[in-house]
Amino acid sequence: MSKIKDKIKKSFLARFVPGLASLIKRGPSGWMVILGIIIVLALVIMTAIGPWVTPYNPVKTNVGPIRAPPSSQFPLGTNHLGQDMLSRTLVGGAIMLQVSALSALVCFIIGVPLGLSSSYIGGFLDSTISLVIDAIYAFPSLVIAIAIAAMLGPGVVNMALSIAVVYIPSYFRIVRSQVLSIKELTYTEAAKAAGARWHTILFRYIFPNVVPSIVVVITVNFADAALTAAGLTFIGLGVTYDIPDWSWDLTNGWKYLSSGAWWIISFPGLMIILLALGFTLIGEGLSELLNPKLQR
Amino acid sequence: MGLRTYIIRRILLTIPTLLLLLTMIFLITRVLPGDPVALHFEKKATPEQMEQMRKQLGLDKPVWAQYIDYLGGLVDINYFMEHGYPNLGKSMQTFEEVGGQIFSAFPATLELAIYSMIIASTIGILLGVASSKSYNSVPDHLIRGFGTVAYAIPIFFLGIVFQLIFGVYLHWLPTGLRINPSITPPATITGLYTIDSLLEGNIIKFFESVKALILPSLTLGIILSGIFVRLTRTNMLETLRLDFVTAARARGLKEGTVTYGYALRNAFLPILTMMGLQFAMLLGGAILTETTFSWPGLGRYIVQRINFRDYTAIQGAVVMFGLFVTGVSLVVDLLYAYFDPRIRL
Amino acid sequence: MPLLEIDSLAVDYRTSRGAVHALDDVSFSLHKGETLGLAGESGSGKSTLGLSIMRLVPYPGVIVKGQIKIDETDILKLPESEMRSIRAVKVAYIFQDPMTSLNPVKKIGAHFVELIRTHEPRTSEKEAVERAKNVLKNLGLLSERINDYPHQFSGGMRQRIMIGLAIALNPDLVIADEPTTALDVIVQAKTLDLLEDLRKIYGMALIFISHDLSIILERCDKIIVMYAGHMVEYATSPDLHKAPKHPYTQGLLQSIPNIELSDQKLSAIPGSPPNMVNPPKGCPFWPRCPYAMEICPVKVPPLIVSGQNHLVRCFLYGE
Numbered sequence: 001m002s003k004i005k006d007k008i009k010k011s012f013l014a015r016f017v018p019g020l021a022s023l024i025k026r027g028p029s030g031w032m033v034i035l036g037i038i039i040v041l042a043l044v045i046m047t048a049i050g051p052w053v054t055p056y057n058p059v060k061t062n063v064g065p066i067r068a069p070p071s072s073q074f075p076l077g078t079n080h081l082g083q084d085m086l087s088r089t090l091v092g093g094a095i096m097l098q099v100s101a102l103s104a105l106v107c108f109i110i111g112v113p114l115g116l117s118s119s120y121i122g123g124f125l126d127s128t129i130s131l132v133i134d135a136i137y138a139f140p141s142l143v144i145a146i147a148i149a150a151m152l153g154p155g156v157v158n159m160a161l162s163i164a165v166v167y168i169p170s171y172f173r174i175v176r177s178q179v180l181s182i183k184e185l186t187y188t189e190a191a192k193a194a195g196a197r198w199h200t201i202l203f204r205y206i207f208p209n210v211v212p213s214i215v216v217v218i219t220v221n222f223a224d225a226a227l228t229a230a231g232l233t234f235i236g237l238g239v240t241y242d243i244p245d246w247s248w249d250l251t252n253g254w255k256y257l258s259s260g261a262w263w264i265i266s267f268p269g270l271m272i273i274l275l276a277l278g279f280t281l282i283g284e285g286l287s288e289l290l291n292p293k294l295q296r
Numbered sequence: 297m298g299l300r301t302y303i304i305r306r307i308l309l310t311i312p313t314l315l316l317l318l319t320m321i322f323l324i325t326r327v328l329p330g331d332p333v334a335l336h337f338e339k340k341a342t343p344e345q346m347e348q349m350r351k352q353l354g355l356d357k358p359v360w361a362q363y364i365d366y367l368g369g370l371v372d373i374n375y376f377m378e379h380g381y382p383n384l385g386k387s388m389q390t391f392e393e394v395g396g397q398i399f400s401a402f403p404a405t406l407e408l409a410i411y412s413m414i415i416a417s418t419i420g421i422l423l424g425v426a427s428s429k430s431y432n433s434v435p436d437h438l439i440r441g442f443g444t445v446a447y448a449i450p451i452f453f454l455g456i457v458f459q460l461i462f463g464v465y466l467h468w469l470p471t472g473l474r475i476n477p478s479i480t481p482p483a484t485i486t487g488l489y490t491i492d493s494l495l496e497g498n499i500i501k502f503f504e505s506v507k508a509l510i511l512p513s514l515t516l517g518i519i520l521s522g523i524f525v526r527l528t529r530t531n532m533l534e535t536l537r538l539d540f541v542t543a544a545r546a547r548g549l550k551e552g553t554v555t556y557g558y559a560l561r562n563a564f565l566p567i568l569t570m571m572g573l574q575f576a577m578l579l580g581g582a583i584l585t586e587t588t589f590s591w592p593g594l595g596r597y598i599v600q601r602i603n604f605r606d607y608t609a610i611q612g613a614v615v616m617f618g619l620f621v622t623g624v625s626l627v628v629d630l631l632y633a634y635f636d637p638r639i640r641l
Numbered sequence: 642m643p644l645l646e647i648d649s650l651a652v653d654y655r656t657s658r659g660a661v662h663a664l665d666d667v668s669f670s671l672h673k674g675e676t677l678g679l680a681g682e683s684g685s686g687k688s689t690l691g692l693s694i695m696r697l698v699p700y701p702g703v704i705v706k707g708q709i710k711i712d713e714t715d716i717l718k719l720p721e722s723e724m725r726s727i728r729a730v731k732v733a734y735i736f737q738d739p740m741t742s743l744n745p746v747k748k749i750g751a752h753f754v755e756l757i758r759t760h761e762p763r764t765s766e767k768e769a770v771e772r773a774k775n776v777l778k779n780l781g782l783l784s785e786r787i788n789d790y791p792h793q794f795s796g797g798m799r800q801r802i803m804i805g806l807a808i809a810l811n812p813d814l815v816i817a818d819e820p821t822t823a824l825d826v827i828v829q830a831k832t833l834d835l836l837e838d839l840r841k842i843y844g845m846a847l848i849f850i851s852h853d854l855s856i857i858l859e860r861c862d863k864i865i866v867m868y869a870g871h872m873v874e875y876a877t878s879p880d881l882h883k884a885p886k887h888p889y890t891q892g893l894l895q896s897i898p899n900i901e902l903s904d905q906k907l908s909a910i911p912g913s914p915p916n917m918v919n920p921p922k923g924c925p926f927w928p929r930c931p932y933a934m935e936i937c938p939v940k941v942p943p944l945i946v947s948g949q950n951h952l953v954r955c956f957l958y959g960e
Contacts, residue, residue, distance in 0.1 A: 116580075135316040138625050139576060272455070273450070539738060540744050546729070548759060
């Protein structure tokens with residue numbers, strides 16, 4: 001199992017890293033990818049170092065006056081609980097990043113092998129599984145996520161699971177369409193005729209060609225997962241106030257807008273946009289680079 | 297295969313898909329939480345109270361029997377004749393018929409969805425065409441930037457910002473209601489206030505309902521337009537390259553004719569399909585939009601039910617979503633078959 | 642007064658990998674009623690030349706140098722709106738692939754009506770339809786089919802429709818880009834005959850673009866042979882056939898199979914066309930030329946007069 005994981009890592013990285021440098025030359029699509037990576041890395045680093053850098057304890061209430069506007073003491077102001085917005089903004093991405101990463105992992109672990117095996121085996125099994133998957137896929141993702149989250153309750157893992165269920169179909173479908181198109185190519189037939197065993201064909205021929213599309217799906221998944229997590233929190237199915245979270249700040253800060261306290265929601269909101277934007281840029285840029293129809 | 301055969305096949309295919317969907321919803325909302333009644337009361341009730349609720353809602357039966365009831369309720373013609381809506385269960389909170397509550401909330405969501413879709417596709421197509429025509433220029437990059445950023449904005453964030461700017465600071469547009477409370481809504485024919493007021497011939501009511509609709513549908517519409525911008529741009533770029541477009545220019549036709557009459561008309565079909573697919577996305581977004589604007593639709597209904605832990609009602613609402621999405625995807629597939637000559641011939 | 646005069650035309654495609662010199666130093670003239678053949682391999686620049694005359698070189702192509710004069714007016718200096726009024730009225734274009742040159746969602750009658758009413762806006766709908774039906778008749782198509790869609794016609798018929806659209810407004814010059822390449826041989830001959838008949842009736846000049854030298858030799862008065870964006874030879878058809886001067890032309894002629902010889906070895910020119918992003922220095926043909934000399938890779942040979950009305954770009958004939 002770990003051998004296979006190693007192989008995956010190797011083929012993935014081996015193609016990706018040298019490719020990164022050449023991305024700059026590839027025009028606007030390449031720049032999108034690089035910009036996206038920079039944004040995401042910046043946010044991840046900020047969240048990681050955050051706990052050590054915050055001027056105040058992001059969870060502690062009443063460290064300052066309630067709903068104070070930005071000042072030199074509190075550069076991003078304070079919220080209705082007297083918590084420092086700068087500290088909360090610095091570390092507020094943790095939940096969303098964790099949820100996105102976890103859901104992406106679950107989707108990958110379940111969706112990819114399912115897609116690979118279902119399409120490879122084909123036949124009735126494939127048709128049935130595809131039908132089930134399509135039923136889930138057509139359904140509004142937020143509704144399912146809400147339903148599951150409502151049933152399971154709040155928490156990072158539950159949120160990640162609800163989101164994962166919704167996005168497994170995307171992974172499945174992309175993998176399946178790729179496999180189906182490669183399966184029919186002559187060189188796969190040739191390999192079969194030469195007596196290659198099914199797992200060799202799957203991993204050495206099919207999988208490497210599927211990887212680029214999976215990468216695109218993963219990045220889009222991250223972006224969507226972050227936004228869905230925000231949505232869940234907004235409805236009240238997310239985390240509680242003692243865990244700093246951008247979406248939570250947004251959800252609870254908007255009541256105070258009419259009294260003019262714009263800073264409570266602006267900065268967390270901006271962060272969420274940046275996070276989703278970062279992932280989307282990577283995904284969009286990559287999918288454009290990989291799209292042969294647009295290449296000259 | 298002919299168009300008729302395709303239609304029949306496609307409609308028949310809906311049945312297993314729908315069954316699958318309903319089963320999935322049942323599993324999530326009835327089986328997953330374990331004991332919905334216990335969750336509803338959060339251990340604040342006596343076992344007798346819980347048992348009584350179970351009896352009243354039919355939750356004391358074994359799971360498979362509940363499943364049969366659930367499916368049976370949906371196709372119960374008598375019930376439908378009697379009430380005007382299918383049997384979607386009873387609310388845990390008020391023991392009212394969930395179907396009734398849902399059907400009074402649904403038109404609001406439908407109206408919101410329709411106008412949002414119109415806004416999204418109009419903005420999307422116009423910008424997408426403009427972008428494709430000025431390939432690799434500054435406007436192109438700006439529009440692409442818009443297309444990418446638009447989708448990354450959390451819907452409720454944009455909604456809040458709009459409310460702030462237009463509702464609070466400028467005091468232009470109302471928030472929270474479908475129509476100014478001093479006006480009685482138009483007589484219900486379609487359930488869509490805008491259409492109904494026009495049918496009634498009442499212009500004032502029409503304007504008032506439009507006023508209430510603008511912010512929420514603009515919010516949802518702008519966010520959704522991002523996808524349409526990118527899709528239109530991509531399809532147009534491909535189509536503009538085709539021979540018949542250059543041939544049209546070679547005949548000295550005006551650029552506008554070439555762009556819209558030749559390129560867009562041929563690039564349009566995938567966009568139409570996307571519009572149908574996006575309806576599902578729209579419903580998800582509607583939940584957030586309705587919550588932000590207190591718009592009395594199905595989305596806000598679900599969120600309220602979640603707050604009240606009214607699991608049976610949640611189940612009913614999710615089923616309603618499922619029915620709607622299945623219906624829309626069916627219509628889209630049929631429309632596509634109608635427009636794509638490859639299937640027609 | 643020549644109908645068409647081209648002087649030192651140069652066209653580049655500005656791709657992300659560098660500039661591709663699709664056309665370099667192209668000059669010739671054409672008179673009313675003449676037929677000119679443009680012969681060459683794919684990538685030789687012949688289509689680009691045709692499109693340049695229509696000012697329809699696709700992105701990222703740019704006309705970087707030269708003049709194109711139609712009836713003494715340099716069309717490269719015209720505003721787009723005036724150019725549009727020239728297209729289909731003075732110069733028309735027939736595209737290569739009839740399967741993709743018509744609007745799939747537009748009835749063919751509508752194609753004609755739109756064309757007529759764009760350039761002659763005072764024409765009523767009725768008149769336009771009548772004229773469309775007439776054109777269809779002249780093409781040998783049933784006028785009842787005016788309301789059919791392109792996909793309901795065969796390739797040969799669609800090409801006739803394209804020809805019809807091109808000549809509908811009686812242009813002085815028609816540029817036909819490989820009009821028969823996508824058709825089978827029998828339909829080819831019929832189409833070419835149709836083109837020739839129409840040309841004679843309306844007195845049009847014709848630029849015939851093809852990679853098939855045998856067709857060009859048969860049907861054109863004058864011939865330009867293109868290679869890698871350069872004109873390498875320019876002569877009348879009989880002259881070119883009897884006494885081809887450029888080694889490339891000679892190679893082309895030799896590779897045309899002769900049906901009358903029973904024991905013929907098919908010959909081909911060795912090598913392949915050059916990479917247009919990084920073309921070899923000097924004469925573009927020298928790597929494949931059996932007569933290559935020391936000077937050939939050094940600089941591009943100029944176009945020299947060699948014989949009566951015969952131009953050739955080769956150091957074999959002088960400097």
